[in-house]
Amino acid sequence: MKIQDVIQYLESLAPLSYAEDFDNVGLLVGNPDTPLRGTLITLDTLEEVVEEAIAKDCNLIVSFHPIIFSGLKRLTGQSYVERAVIKAIEHHIAIYAIHTALDNSFWGVNARICDRLGLHKREILLPQAHTIEQLVTYVPKEGAEALRQHLFEAGAGHIGNYSECSFNIEGIGTYKGNAESHPTIGVPEVFHREAETRISVIFPKHLRRGILQALLAHHPYEEVAYEIYTLENTHQHIGLGMIGYLEKPMEETTFLKYVKERMQTSCIRHSALRGKPVEKVAVLGGSGADAIGACLKAGCDAYLTADVKYHEFFKAEGRLLLADIGHYESEQFTKLLLWEQLTEKFTTFAFYLANTNTNPINYL
Incomplete structure (x- = not known):
């Protein structure tokens, strides 16, 4: 090894x-x-x-x-x-x-904080942009099913709780190879029309190399026509921070004491108490003050992070219990x-x- x-x-x-x-x-x-x-x-x-x-x-x-x-x-x-x-x-x-890389992973740093606090129904707080790509390719109709399966096996076609997702359009492809070509269908220097399927699949960008290897290895044509686009859609499991829910709402002081015990920290700096129970909680290990706005927009009751500066506590606006539990403590x-x-x-x-x-x- x-x-x-x-x-x-x-x-x-x-x-x-x-x-x-x-x-x-x-x-x-x-x-x-x-x-x-x-x-x-x-x-x-x-x-x-x-x-x-x-x-x-x-x-x-x-x-x-x-x-x-x-x-x-x-x-x-x-x-x-x-x-x-x-x-x-x-x-x-x-x-x-x-x-x-671990901060942005759904099973990573923030998932472990959620584990410590017993938070469920988890979702990413700040989904990372430009993490999903789309592959479009064109293949003879009779070869479409086999190629789709190879792309799925390479990791393409996953959308949330669904797998093997694709979109397919039937059409006519044309080509004319030169004297040096070796067309799979047709002959060199003769114009050819072929009934083809346009296959479109999405995939997380880190799988691009494997997806292309599968495409080029299993596509029947000598020259493979394909396009790759970066999408604006966000991936549900890639991004910073995490939002989850407590099993039961807690009074704010009780919640802070609970966090102190579960996160094994000797000191918590926090904003003013709101006088409301805490149920929906956001967490972001390490320096996370930049996500205060996202927590407010998501309607979170509390936000646990670290390295919050004096003036950043004002951003809680009396609507969010903002708690700085310490950088080391949040990642330990x-x-x-x-x-x-x-x-x-x-x-x-x-x-x-x-x-x-x-x-x-x-x-x-």
């Missing part, structure tokens, strides 16, 4: 194509073809975490946050970032960061989430949860 095997599995769960543009995700240090000895899972890759990986004989660190966020111009050990990277390179340890269960997925998939390899507490914030 190689490091690349772990990477491929993680990217099947949280494709990097859905990471935010500002982010730096993927393999940051190391060679993916290196044989895997063990994996350490952490929120942050600090020098102490690399030392823990050395002690546990792990040559892969799966980190939520990327240690290299902006470009490094030198490696002299003058900063905590440089020291961590240097130590990892010296000991041939690979570093992989998943960050906002992500390590366990990754560990559970990896140990279930790779049952014979060692995956360790990092013991190093990487929270840089302390409370008196």
